[in-house]
Amino acid sequence: MPGRLAEIGLPPLEVRLPRPEGGRWRAGNGGIPGAWHFAGAEPGPHLMVSAGVHGNEIAGALLLERWLRDRVRPRRGRLTLVFANLAALERFDPADPTASRFVDEDLNRVWAPTLLGGARRSTELDRARALLPLLAQVDVLLDLHSMLWPSDPLFLSGPGAASRALGQAIGTPPLVVADDGHAAGMRMIDHGHFGAEAAALLLEAGPHWQPETLVQMEQAAARLLRHLGMAEEAAALPPDAPLPPGRLARVTRTVTATTSAFAFLRDYRGGEVIPRRNTLIALDGEAEVRTPHDDCLLVMPSPHAMRGHTAVRLARFEG
Structure with missing residues (x-):
């Protein structure tokens, strides 16, 4: 392609x-x-x-x-x-x-x-x-x-x-x-x-x-x-079923690439949780990017982040 x-x-x-x-x-x-x-x-x-x-x-x-x-x-x-x-x-x-x-x-x-x-x-x-x-x-x-x-x-x-x-x-x-x-x-x-x-x-x-x-x-x-109580009963919508409430996570650090050489140490998937704080996950030029806390949620990591753009958001679960 x-x-x-x-x-x-x-x-x-x-x-x-x-x-x-x-x-x-x-x-x-x-x-x-x-x-x-x-x-x-x-x-x-x-x-x-x-x-x-x-x-x-x-x-x-x-x-x-x-x-x-x-x-x-x-x-x-x-x-x-x-x-x-x-x-x-x-x-x-x-x-x-x-x-x-x-x-x-x-x-x-x-x-x-x-x-x-x-x-x-x-x-x-x-x-x-x-x-x-x-x-x-x-x-x-x-x-x-x-x-x-x-x-x-x-x-x-x-x-x-x-x-x-x-x-x-x-x-x-x-x-x-x-x-x-x-x-x-x-x-x-x-x-x-x-x-x-x-x-x-x-x-x-x-x-x-x-x-x-x-x-x-x-x-x-x-x-x-x-x-919101807005759906018509006869509306052509998918069927509904009860679901548990969604889980909330709050971003504790937004990692913005400061160099053109930003690179993760391995392939990460968005939604992955890193168990230990201070785990090295990426290098931004010579600067290290480490998890700031235990059970750190990786939010939408971008392995080819351009300089000045978000590379990953690091989040902590609440509740």
């Missing part, structure tokens, strides 16, 4: 999902391209489900298309489905599936007020500014993502206890990680709108381009819809 995968030494990765339809849903129905709004008959919360913040992560876009085709509607409140980075999604090419992550810059690193209110322009900044008035209206955000490197699925929670509690209540995936974001920029779930009242979750549902990732996304989104 050509392109960026070969450049960083990865084996070929199979795209086992169809390319999203795209154009059929581009117009939206409320004045913002790619944004679809549906109101229930009764008052209730405003839930926004966003997909395609990274244009190569197509599973979320496929879920939104399925819900639009199946006419999933809220029983109460308001449901908004957003194809976030339309320009990048439309560039997705199964022959080079990592190349369409963004057009100019990462849409999930531009949500700081200084950037949104500044004069600089890019495809992603313009799109974030267009979505910002909508974001400011929602009570709950579920942002759908997938992963390049091997990792168990998880929720990343936005700021505030409400986000953490919501992820635990959904229960699938069974891990909620509370963190402080990335040094490279602010994510949508980190926006100041989310905190004491509004809740935000970023779902990392599984490997890019795989059917099981789409299944995980739909299970989590359907459970959220039901948890």
